[in-house]
Amino acid sequence: MHLNFHFLRFLCPRLQEVLTGFEITACFSQNKDELVIEFQRNGKFRYLRAHFLSPHIYYSFPENFQRAKRNSINLFPELIGEKVVSCKALNYERAFYLQFESGATLLLKLHGNRSNVLFYQPNEYQPLRVFRNEFQEDHTLDWRSLEKNLNLSQDRFLELEGNASQFLPTLGKIPREWLKSKGYLTANLEERWQLMLELIDMLESPIFSLVKKDEEVYLSLLPEDKAIAQFSDPIDALNELFYKALVVGAFEKEKRQLIKHFSDQLKRTENYLKKAKGKLQELETSPPPSQLADVIMANLHVFQDGNLTHELFNFYTQEPIRVELKPKQKPQDLAAQLYRKSKNRQIELDQLRESIESKEFQKIHLEDLLEELGQLEDFRALKEFKKNHGQETKISKEPENIPFKHFHIDGMDVWVGKSAKDNDEMLRSFVHKNDTWLHARQAAGSHVIIRNASGKIIPKTVLERAASLAAYYSKLKNESLAPVIYTEAKYVRKVKGSAPGMVLVDRESTILVKPQGPSEEIAK
Numbered sequence: 001m002h003l004n005f006h007f008l009r010f011l012c013p014r015l016q017e018v019l020t021g022f023e024i025t026a027c028f029s030q031n032k033d034e035l036v037i038e039f040q041r042n043g044k045f046r047y048l049r050a051h052f053l054s055p056h057i058y059y060s061f062p063e064n065f066q067r068a069k070r071n072s073i074n075l076f077p078e079l080i081g082e083k084v085v086s087c088k089a090l091n092y093e094r095a096f097y098l099q100f101e102s103g104a105t106l107l108l109k110l111h112g113n114r115s116n117v118l119f120y121q122p123n124e125y126q127p128l129r130v131f132r133n134e135f136q137e138d139h140t141l142d143w144r145s146l147e148k149n150l151n152l153s154q155d156r157f158l159e160l161e162g163n164a165s166q167f168l169p170t171l172g173k174i175p176r177e178w179l180k181s182k183g184y185l186t187a188n189l190e191e192r193w194q195l196m197l198e199l200i201d202m203l204e205s206p207i208f209s210l211v212k213k214d215e216e217v218y219l220s221l222l223p224e225d226k227a228i229a230q231f232s233d234p235i236d237a238l239n240e241l242f243y244k245a246l247v248v249g250a251f252e253k254e255k256r257q258l259i260k261h262f263s264d265q266l267k268r269t270e271n272y273l274k275k276a277k278g279k280l281q282e283l284e285t286s287p288p289p290s291q292l293a294d295v296i297m298a299n300l301h302v303f304q305d306g307n308l309t310h311e312l313f314n315f316y317t318q319e320p321i322r323v324e325l326k327p328k329q330k331p332q333d334l335a336a337q338l339y340r341k342s343k344n345r346q347i348e349l350d351q352l353r354e355s356i357e358s359k360e361f362q363k364i365h366l367e368d369l370l371e372e373l374g375q376l377e378d379f380r381a382l383k384e385f386k387k388n389h390g391q392e393t394k395i396s397k398e399p400e401n402i403p404f405k406h407f408h409i410d411g412m413d414v415w416v417g418k419s420a421k422d423n424d425e426m427l428r429s430f431v432h433k434n435d436t437w438l439h440a441r442q443a444a445g446s447h448v449i450i451r452n453a454s455g456k457i458i459p460k461t462v463l464e465r466a467a468s469l470a471a472y473y474s475k476l477k478n479e480s481l482a483p484v485i486y487t488e489a490k491y492v493r494k495v496k497g498s499a500p501g502m503v504l505v506d507r508e509s510t511i512l513v514k515p516q517g518p519s520e521e522i523a524k
Helices: 005-019 136-140 154-159 173-181 189-203 234-285 289-298 300-305 331-374 379-393 420-429 460-472
Strands: 023-031 034-041 044-053 056-060 084-089 095-100 105-109 116-120 208-213 216-220 229-231 309-314 319-324 404-409 412-417 436-440 448-450 482-488 509-513
Touching: 005 084, 005 095, 005 234, 044 234, 056 234, 154 189, 173 189, 208 234, 216 234, 229 234, 234 331, 234 379, 289 300, 289 309, 289 319, 289 331, 300 309, 300 331, 331 379, 331 460, 331 509, 404 460, 412 420, 412 460, 436 460, 448 460, 460 482, 460 509
Parallel strands: none
Antiparallel strands: 023 034, 034 044, 044 056, 084 095, 095 105, 105 116, 208 216, 208 229, 309 319, 404 412, 412 448, 436 448, 436 482, 482 509
């Protein structure tokens, strides 16, 4: 209700007491949506701080404000030297104004996301200066036209059939919710009138409460059982609201975002560990493909009759096993294929064990980060935390219409080209020379990039997971293990006139991985 007329009617008389005789000595902005005005009298200071960054529309009148040495611009030069003589709320409107000795007027229009500050010269009713120039209608606004006269008689109420929004349009969300909670919508006209009188009586009581609901802090003029603070001075209430909602609120919001960021990573890590350990157990307990290869090689003679299917005795399990060849496939070729799979499985086992070990360390690290985050109590501690953990704390948003899929692997960004043309666009417009480029070896597929502009050493788990994506988004998708080449992006070049997606690569290395598509583990 800090933007509401029912609050402004208490605030403005108090501001007039405090600011009368104060002279404006500075007016500046340190960011696009915040205006600061400095008032001074006999060595004492007051500031008007108007913060209009949607959806957080707040203003305050603190006694202290530290102006930044950089990124600060002077505004409203005509205000300098003006002395305050009065402060008044516009009748039944979300706006108030300061008047000066010269006859000039400064209007604060508190219309939610379209809030603004306007300066009028003496006897002029179109503004000379407007803080937020994007609102064209404000450039011709006569501030006197905002003031309203409302008929709050019972006859008028009955004429409107108890429509609260039409009878008293300045109520705002909190009073309307109070009426609704009291059964206003189903009450008869007489009951509605009594509820309206009760509400107006409460709105005329100068008790200002700060309430926190759904992680948001708001100001209320109604009796609140769970108020986090109460004030009799509207300026004190306004200043505390500004601090709680913007300063503390911004800290808590950023802290919640980081907690969610690391909690999501922890959940993905735990899911990966669960699946990887299950896969490891399956590989360790199932017989190696080489056993079947041995059985086939010991029974080559039975395939000489030309039949493709035979039931052989498995001397490892002491049970019969059915072997079926493909058309024109030799049993020796099937055995060789099974021996390769067995050899590759040992590589897969080794990689899986290393990956599980790495993820276990990551799990412990994430749990430590979450515990440390939970103990932070202010922006200074949060800033130090972000400084210490650098890249890990960055939460980025994916831009629209980009030529690649975007994944997040152990704190690093990984891009996968969407098509051959997109592969070229990604290399041409998005990739840094120190990024790592990956591609399935000798097979059509997507280019994959591990973002690494700073040139850090890429963890093995990240390289393997990115390689598994490169294999998955290629013609090798269905192989049990696939070779993937990788190198720094500066060694990848496009030859003029070559087909989309075709590049020349130098100084590449090869890694053997299992093709694996995106999952919860790496989803953005």
